[in-house]
Amino acid sequence: MYEQVKGLKELPADEPLSPGHRLCPGCGASIVVRQVLLAAPKDAIVANATGCLEVSTAIYPYSAWNRPWAHSAFENAAAVASGIDAGLKALSRRGEAREHPIIVFGGDGGTYDIGMQALSGALERGHRFLYVCYDNEAYMNTGIQRSGGTPRGAWTTTTQVGPAMAGKQGSKKDLLSIVVSHRVPYAATASISHWRDLMTKVRKALSKDGPTFLHVLAPCTRGWRYDPEKTIRMARLAVETRFFPLYEVEGGVYRVTFPVTSPKPVEEYLKPQGRYSHLFHPENASELETIRKEVDDNYARIEKLSQLTGQLYGQKTA
Amino acid sequence: MSLQPLRVAALQGDEAVAEAVRQSGVDVVAAYPITPQTIIVEKLAEYAAKGNLGGEFVSVESEHSALSACVGASLTGARVFTATSSQGLAYMHEMLYNVSGMRLPVVMAVANRALSAPLVLNADHSDMMGSRDSGWIQVYAENVEEMYDRTIQLFKLCEDPRVLLPAALNFEGFILSHDKERVRLLDDEPVRRFLERPRPRHRLDPADPFTFGAMATPETYYEFRMQQSEAMETALHVFDEVERGFEGISGRRYGAVDAYNTDDADVVMVINGSAAGTMRAAARGLNAAGENVGVLSIKLFRPFPLEQVVSHLSRARAVVAMDRSMSPGAPSGPVSEDVKAALQATKPVMSVVYGIGGRDLSTEDGKKIFGMAKEGSLSGSRSVMYGVKV
Numbered sequence: 001m002y003e004q005v006k007g008l009k010e011l012p013a014d015e016p017l018s019p020g021h022r023l024c025p026g027c028g029a030s031i032v033v034r035q036v037l038l039a040a041p042k043d044a045i046v047a048n049a050t051g052c053l054e055v056s057t058a059i060y061p062y063s064a065w066n067r068p069w070a071h072s073a074f075e076n077a078a079a080v081a082s083g084i085d086a087g088l089k090a091l092s093r094r095g096e097a098r099e100h101p102i103i104v105f106g107g108d109g110g111t112y113d114i115g116m117q118a119l120s121g122a123l124e125r126g127h128r129f130l131y132v133c134y135d136n137e138a139y140m141n142t143g144i145q146r147s148g149g150t151p152r153g154a155w156t157t158t159t160q161v162g163p164a165m166a167g168k169q170g171s172k173k174d175l176l177s178i179v180v181s182h183r184v185p186y187a188a189t190a191s192i193s194h195w196r197d198l199m200t201k202v203r204k205a206l207s208k209d210g211p212t213f214l215h216v217l218a219p220c221t222r223g224w225r226y227d228p229e230k231t232i233r234m235a236r237l238a239v240e241t242r243f244f245p246l247y248e249v250e251g252g253v254y255r256v257t258f259p260v261t262s263p264k265p266v267e268e269y270l271k272p273q274g275r276y277s278h279l280f281h282p283e284n285a286s287e288l289e290t291i292r293k294e295v296d297d298n299y300a301r302i303e304k305l306s307q308l309t310g311q312l313y314g315q316k317t318a
Numbered sequence: 319m320s321l322q323p324l325r326v327a328a329l330q331g332d333e334a335v336a337e338a339v340r341q342s343g344v345d346v347v348a349a350y351p352i353t354p355q356t357i358i359v360e361k362l363a364e365y366a367a368k369g370n371l372g373g374e375f376v377s378v379e380s381e382h383s384a385l386s387a388c389v390g391a392s393l394t395g396a397r398v399f400t401a402t403s404s405q406g407l408a409y410m411h412e413m414l415y416n417v418s419g420m421r422l423p424v425v426m427a428v429a430n431r432a433l434s435a436p437l438v439l440n441a442d443h444s445d446m447m448g449s450r451d452s453g454w455i456q457v458y459a460e461n462v463e464e465m466y467d468r469t470i471q472l473f474k475l476c477e478d479p480r481v482l483l484p485a486a487l488n489f490e491g492f493i494l495s496h497d498k499e500r501v502r503l504l505d506d507e508p509v510r511r512f513l514e515r516p517r518p519r520h521r522l523d524p525a526d527p528f529t530f531g532a533m534a535t536p537e538t539y540y541e542f543r544m545q546q547s548e549a550m551e552t553a554l555h556v557f558d559e560v561e562r563g564f565e566g567i568s569g570r571r572y573g574a575v576d577a578y579n580t581d582d583a584d585v586v587m588v589i590n591g592s593a594a595g596t597m598r599a600a601a602r603g604l605n606a607a608g609e610n611v612g613v614l615s616i617k618l619f620r621p622f623p624l625e626q627v628v629s630h631l632s633r634a635r636a637v638v639a640m641d642r643s644m645s646p647g648a649p650s651g652p653v654s655e656d657v658k659a660a661l662q663a664t665k666p667v668m669s670v671v672y673g674i675g676g677r678d679l680s681t682e683d684g685k686k687i688f689g690m691a692k693e694g695s696l697s698g699s700r701s702v703m704y705g706v707k708v
Binding site: 045071072075094096121 | 378
């Protein structure tokens with residue numbers, strides 16, 4: 001069982017990620033970490049893939065982490081978590097340790113791309129951990145290169161804008177569908193702008209026996225080209241334009257957790273971001289139209305999946 | 319200390335390693351199948367299914383994840399084992415450095431196999447030699463009983479707080495992994511007592527949270543690596559202690575090197591792995607016919623037992639160093655280069671490459687190589703490729 005997060009007052013005063021780390025002002029990733037870890041029990045163990053979060057929070061001899069924390073490589077966070085799970089299980093059977101919640105943080109590069117195999121293996125094996133992908137939609141740590149999580153049309157340093165090409169060609173990989181196809185007990189999207197929703201999802205995920213997954217949009221001031229004070233606003237617009245729908249998949253049943261009945265035009269989300277500025281030139285009008293259509297189709301798909309899976313499996317998990 | 323009665327069994331090399339791992343009370347095994355190591359994984363999975371393993375068996379989706387899972391498990395304070403070979407070891411390459419750099423006492427069996435391309439299933443040392451500088455203790459076994467003994471010894475060595483380094487137990491694929499030999503097995507209890515230890519203080523524990531795998535800067539990185547190097551040097555002495563302790567429960571001791579007739583030989587051959595026994599047989603045959611040749615088997619390759627090697631080769635008139643690995647473009651292979659460095663050009667070191675991709679090295683071949691060394695047809699600073707078809 002889990003408890004819904006209702007208000008700020010019920011959260012612990014503890015700071016799992018200390019101030020003084022070297023993430024950028026307005027960094028979405030650090031807000032993801034705070035919200036996730038404040039919703040989780042204090043005895044959580046953290047595994048971290050290489051990336052912005054890792055390099056900026058643990059520079060020897062300093063560490064911002066008030067949790068046991070492990071990092072070793074870029075592509076292997078889910079495999080490291082598998083080992084932590086196995087180690088704690090073996091030691092607790094011998095009475096030499098207790099099992100603790102294991103929370104993994106990986107960026108979109110470490111999850112969509114280079115870490116996909118390790119993630120898939122760990123999900124399939126059924127280890128008990130919560131994997132949180134903080135998705136800032138490019139390799140921000142190495143300087144804004146495109147990843148499998150970069151959305152259609154976005155400028156990055158490896159999907160540049162010119163007469164021959166206007167930003168990222170093709171659409172963003174559907175990460176949650178890949179995760180759901182592993183038949184995990186719980187997977188969801190979340191946004192730092194909807195913190196109660198995010199934190200409740202963390203608690204729900206950690207109440208499950210087996211691997212669970214949270215895909216959190218983590219706006220990046222440097223890579224998305226907006227002013228640092230607008231991070232939460234960007235996250236909120238992504239939800240309110242249906243660009244990033246908030247939903248969960250529990251026992252195979254899809255459910256939209258924050259229905260957007262009258263969405264704002266997608267331009268309201270795209271326009272404040274420098275990475276999309278070229279889309280508003282007349283020659284790229286068709287690309288903008290493709291994005292609009294993809295956003296509508298995706299939201300409709302999730303609504304439809306909610307109806308269908310509700311009918312199929314609804315009674316079992318209600 | 320009185321020795322326990324020994325159980326004698328006929329075991330394949332891989333089976334002997336698996337039995338030693340079980341007896342060592344391993345907490346987590348994370349492994350991926352690859353020929354010719356697979357029997358180890360299968361055997362451990364069989365123990366797990368029967369409930370005899372005691373620990374968790376994690377059947378991962380790649381070698382990279384095998385070693386990554388070992389990192390996670392080892393960080394909880396668990397005793398951890400994995401096994402691989404050839405391409406698998408190459409796929410682990412990145413993680414080899416991580417495990418050693420994080421000072422995790424992981425023990426790994428490596429059924430040495432040549433690397434692709436072309437793909438071949440048979441033995442040479444190119445896989446481990448390609449990872450030579452990854453900061454792992456590297457032992458080369460000569461026979462199945464030694465594989466069994468070394469597996470147990472290496473847990474003790476790696477977990478010693480003065481060492482805290484990972485170790486690779488090397489044995490040639492098929493030649494040793496699949497060879498069935500007589501093994502004198504120890505009872506579970508003396509092995510358990512031999513390996514008893516407190517759980518490490520530095521581990522993932524919410525009551526005492528540590529940060530593992532922090533990033534270094536040019537101000538700190540060098541010192542981390544220096545400590546790792548010093549631990550490797552210390553391991554040389556601890557290795558000797560571990561061998562003495564193991565002798566107490568088994569009556570068996572090998573040394574970091576094995577020297578046969580090295581005191582006053584005309585030619586001493588330096589070699590590692592299963593071919594050492596074959597070469598000793600060749601040398602014995604020659605010596606019975608009035609020659610004077612010796613064999614130095616380097617069992618502990620990292621840390622390199624420098625003083626012992628120098629001392630055993632000090633009176634040899636000539637030295638032949640044998641490499642079972644290819645180093646394209648290099649003057650000679652890694653064993654030869656180490657021997658040359660150890661001897662500081664005080665005497666001629668001839669260098670021979672042999673046994674590549676599983677090509678056999680017989681006692682007759684051994685006699686031929688000794689003969690070539692004596693008549694001077696091996697001289698020159700580059701390796702002679704012995705046994706290659708021209």
